[in-house]
Amino acid sequence: MSHPAPAGEERPRRLVVLAGPTAVGKGTLSAYVRDHFPEVWLSVSATTRAPRPGEVEGKHYHFVDAAEFARMEQAGELIESAVVHGRNHYGTPRGPVEQALGDHKMALLEIDLQGARQVRESMPEALFVFLAPPSWDELVRRLVGRGTEDEEERTRRLETAKVELAAEDEFDVTIVNDDVRRAAEELVSLMRSH
Ligand code: 5GP
Secondary structure, three states: OEOOOOOOOOOOOOEEEEEOOOOOOHHHHHHHHHHHOOOEEEOOOEEOOOOOOOOOEOOOEEEOOHHHHHHHHHOOOEEEEEEEOOOEEEEEEHHHHHHHHHOOOEEEEEOOHHHHHHHHHHOOOOEEEEEEOOOHHHHHHHHHHHOOOOHHHHHHHHHHHHHHHOOHHHOOEEEEOOOHHHHHHHHHHHHHHO
């Protein structure tokens, strides 16, 4: 489902914000875009979460401690920030995004819903894309199947996912993540057309 842009909407929308429920595959999709579409600049978030096996500082995240995250927030270095799943802090560093847009690149932020709402306040010209699961059952299967979180964490993430699914109507466009390659191609062609 794609909502038409408001009449007179001619501003460039080189900044695309991708959000969606927990475990819908935002991370996999953005990794696919990073690996296959080098013309898309991908924001690297700061987080207080510990790295998972295989995650690389500066590529997947900037891993910082709580004090450094608080400093970045207070210094205005983050475009948006949120506590995700009631646990860790995540935020989008401002400088690199401004530089990418200044260089006329297509920029992609993969963030949670709270963060997307903050970006809409400060950068309403961005294009907001909701990544939806093919179905609720599929979302649950992906959430449990990932196996990187314990039971308590899974329950917490499912609760978050229910709330996040209800937010689809706040977005400009929905992409269904039925297949990562297809969804990535749809996302990038959307970016190119804006
Ligand atoms: P994970 O810990 O699994 O990598 O990510 C957990 C959640 O944090 C995902 O929903 C992801 O979209 C979100 N997230 C990652 N980076 C940011 C960010 O910079 N800001 C916000 N608000 N959420 C983020």
